[in-house]
Amino acid sequence: MAKKRKNESGGANVIRIGNKTISLEGYLTKKPKKDESKNEGQLTLPTTDFRPEAGDLSSVKETVTSVDNTPPTSRKPTGDPQYFQARQALPLWSRQDDIRRILRQNDVLVLVGETGSGKSTQVPQFIIGEKWCQKKKVKVGQEEVNVGGVVAITQPRRVAATTLAHRVSREAGTPLNRLGPHSKGLVGYSVRFDHRVPPGTKIKYVTEGMLLQELLRDPHLRQYSAIIVDEIHERSVDVDLLSGFLKQIILSDKAGRGGIPLKVIIMSATANVGSIKHFFSGADSAVSDGTANPEATPMTSVEFLQIEGRQFPVEIIHTPKPVPDIQEALMKTLFKIHTEESLSDKHGKKDILAFLTGQEEIEAAQKLIEEYATTLPPKVPKIKVFPLYGQLSMEAQHEAFQPIKGSSTRKIVLATNIAETSVTVPGVRFVVDCGKAKVKQYRARLGMESLLAKPISKSSAIQRAGRAGREGPGKCFRLYTEETYETLQKTDLPEILRTDILSAILTMKARGINDVLAFPLMDPPEFEAVEKALLHLHILGAIADDGSITEVGRKMVMFPVTPPYARVLLAAADPKYDCLLEVIEIISCITAGDDIFLQIQSEETRDNIEEFRKELRRREGDLLTYLTTMQLYTAENADRVQWCKERRINTRNMKQALNIRKQLRELCVKQGMMEQPPQDPQPFYPASPEQAANILKCFLRGFAIKTALLAPDSSYVTPQGKHVVAIHPASVLHGQKKEAIMFLEHVYTQKNYAKKVSAIESLWIVEAMGG
DNA sequence: ACCGCGATG
Known part of the structure; x- marks a missing residue:
């Protein structure tokens, strides 16, 4: 049994687990000073770490009885001494022997x-110092190869x-920033547009993609x-795919690694990991990559370890009855807090954060609060409201993070989900x-996505x-009843169940997964979604009639864009169209992030900005407008920031677009699809109507299924599903009638909206469609 | 007359 006790001789504090004694000196003497005053909710000693009740610590109990050969000296940190104190104060520090032992005995933690x-x-x-973590020379077939030596996170x-x-x-x-061009380093990273992997790297931080x-x-x-998979609880599509590939490697015969196992550490910030543990244990599913022997379906033991975090207690207050009007309940709650609770205490200011669904709701609430605040008696502290949502400019977002000037004012931040993570x-x-x-949800049957307000999950609450x-210590006022809370889903739907899996399926195909339905996934999408994606890939020419990946498909996966955009790039390189440079400009601009055209906030600046924006507009629609914008932006040599400001264009996205443009250009040159393009700045020549038509025809090769024809009643109707779509108000074609339109996005919010629209x-x- | 939020190769 695990026990904890204080050394009564007045010296170092120790804990005793079985026959082992661990010093807690690091915790007690090296703790940051400011923590000493924080007694509520924070224990000076992380006692919970050592209690079996703190979580499923069955594996740790095993440790207790097994022999641990780790010499005590190995627990001294390696590396730069100036960081020793901080590292030893981390809750994880005392568990390093457990982690090492578990990984010696198991492949998955x-x-x-x-x-x-x-x-x-x-x-x-x-x-990284462990024996199993060293590089080894092994034979794979006839070949001598090196296996291992590096840890990826x-x-x-x-x-x-x-x-x-x-x-x-x-x-x-x-330190990475002080390494010379040829000096060695233990740590490196590799992300898109940025790679720093010095020779000798043993620890490599990478993005999932x-x-x-x-x-x-x-x-x-x-x-x-x-491989250390961090933040798995976020459940991105990429981490789900990665988990599938890792599971295949773990459960395979490892012939491709010369028999050397790959250890996998799955890390999550939420304790809700039951299904993840189950997934990696391989208990329920045989791996069908065509190489595994079904008669000897291997089992992997998965160990589990929980480290307690630091958090002050939060009192949760539900409404006793369901609230008919959220707006009203919000106002009542905010002013109840404001008038009844103190403005600050020994921990600092006591501000309010309210989670709402969207910009419209936030703006309405802000107006109401500010109106009501003027009616408060003078002795009540003042209120200042800060909206916080993604479409706000960086400066406006930044304001919500600043401490308020003057101690007699309370801050109320009205935020969307942006403040949740x-x-x-x-x-x-x-x-x-x-x-x-x-929440955004892709509907495979309709081939469109919806964006609607839905109840959150328990995990999110x-x-x-x-x-x-x-x-x-804090308080959380939920504007719903405890019964309602109990009806909420435990967790949010993982992204792979909410999104078009077209890219995911092509990713599998390109990595040798022919039977995509048998690929191991923690949450497999519905058959209909897989079928739809396969059909779409077939239309794009990425897979053949038998479902195998084609040459076109293999070229498509080389590009860091979704399959339809990759198909457009391939079409643009065809001499028949010959507009690759222009298409790269447009795709870079679109895939750089949100719409580069920011919303115009105030009426008085509208006319001024509209005047500047007029020269960017093209009657062919949004795609040619993006092209003109990119061309004029790169032709601008004086002050690009000012240029963007005049037109209310998102500078951050424009810079990102230039990065993507550079990457796509390099890839196209490497693939032999075009010559080295000329350097910026180039003089601006507007695309001729013939060029514009060619560009749009290329986009149709990727987006032929996203078209609509003008009906006699002036609505736009899709040829396949006969769905009525409306041109989104943000489009330059909003309110116009064209014979036919192509749109790159299709979203249901208030209506069925077509976005990024072009006249065709x-x-x-x-x-x-024909070929 | 619209507008959850992130991100990646």
């Missing part, structure tokens, strides 16, 4: 640790991969001894949760509540 436990920075450093976002790599490289004593890309070249991931608003001690969020307990001729559709 599921590690749950909340943000701040140190898992993303420490786990790789704990294991995947991240959903680029910024996380690069910042973690910088942090860990400093801890390891080989990057590792999937490596899988194309090296299906056995031979350079790696271990992407950003942290400091100073928040009260959360108001409306219980809903807008807990996450929202947690935002009140970051800096001190109906004959072109037949042409594009």
Whole structure:
């Protein structure tokens, strides 16, 4: 049994697990000073870490009895001494022996640790010295190859991969930013547009997409001894695919790795990992990659470890009865908090964060609050409201994070989901949760997506509540009843069940998965979604009649864009159309992020901005307008930032578009699809009507199924499903009548909207379908 | 007359 006790001789604090004694000195003496005052909700000693009740620690109990040969000296940190204290104070530090032992005995470890436990920075450093983690020379067939030696850690976002790599490289004593061009380093990273992998790298931070890309070249991931999958709870499509490929490698006979196993560490911030554990155990599903022997379906033992995080307690208050009017309930709750709760305490300011569904709701609420606030008696503290949603400019978003000037004013932040995971608003001690969020869902049958407000999941509700307990004890007011809470889904639907899986299926096909229905996935999409994707890939020419990937399909996966865009690029390289440079401009601009044209906020600037935007507009529609914008932007040599400002164009996305353009151009040159393009800036020549037609015909090769014809009643109707679509108000073609239209996006919100719309001729559709 | 949020190769 695991026991904890304090050393009474007055010296170092120790805990005793079985016959082993672990010093807790690091925790007690190296704790940051500011933590000493925080007694509520934070234990000076993370006692819960050592209690079997804290989680399923059956594996740890085993440790207790097994012999651990780790010499005590190995628990001293390696690397730069200036980081020793901070590293030893991390909740994870005392568990490193457990982690090492589990990985010696098992191929898979599921590690749950909340943000701040140190898992993303420490786990790789704990294991790179292990014997199984060293590079080995082995025979694969006739060939002598190296297997292992490197640990990869995947991240959903680029910024996380690069910042973690910088942090860990400093801890390891080989800082990335101080390495010369040829000097060695222990730590590296590889993300799109940015690679820093010094010779000698043993720890490599990568984005999930990057590792999937490596899988194309090296299906056995031979350079790696271990893959650490971080933030798996976010359940991106890429992490789901990656998990499938990793499972296949784990359960295979490892012949492609010379018999050397690949260790997998799955890391999650939420404890809800039952299905993930089950998935990797391989208990229920045989792997059908055509090589595994079905009679000897291997089983893998999956160990589990939980590290407690740090969080202040949050009191949850539900409404006693269902609220008929969210707006009214929100107002009542906000002013109840404001008038009854103190403005600050010893932990700091006590501000309010309210989760609403969208921009419209936020703007309406802001107006109401500001009106009502003027009626408050003078002795009541002032209120300042900050909206926070993604479409806001960076400066406006930034305002919501700044502490308010003057101590007699309370901040109320009205946010969308952006505040749930992407950003942290400091100073928040009260959360108001409306219980809903807008969710995007792809409907395979209709070939379109919807964006509607839906009830959130329990996991999401807990996450929202947690935002009140970051800096001190907090309260969360839910504008729904406890009964309603109980009816919520446990978790959100993973992205793979909410999105078009066209890319995912082609990704599988290109990596040797012919029977995509048998590919192991934690949450397999419905058959209809798979069927739809296969059919679509067939229309695009990416797969043959028998479902095998074609030459066209293999070319398509080379491009970092979805299959329809890749098909457009291939068409544009055809001498018949010869408009690859122009098509690259448009695709770069579209795939760089949100619409580059920002919304015009105030009426008084509207006319002015419209005047500037007029020269960008093309009567052919949005795609040619994007082309003109990119061409004029790159021709602009004086002040691009000012140029964007005058037109209210998103500068960040324009810069990203230039990155993508560079990458696509390089790929096309490498593929022999075009000559080296001339350098910027190039003089601007507007595309002729003939060129415009060619460009649109190329797009039709990728988007022939996204067209609509003008009906006698002036509505647009899709030829296949006979669905009525309306041109979105943000399109330059909004309100116009054209014989036929092509649209790249198709979203149901208030109506069935076509976005990124172009005017075409109906004959072109037949042409594009025909071949 | 519209507008959840992120991201990736």
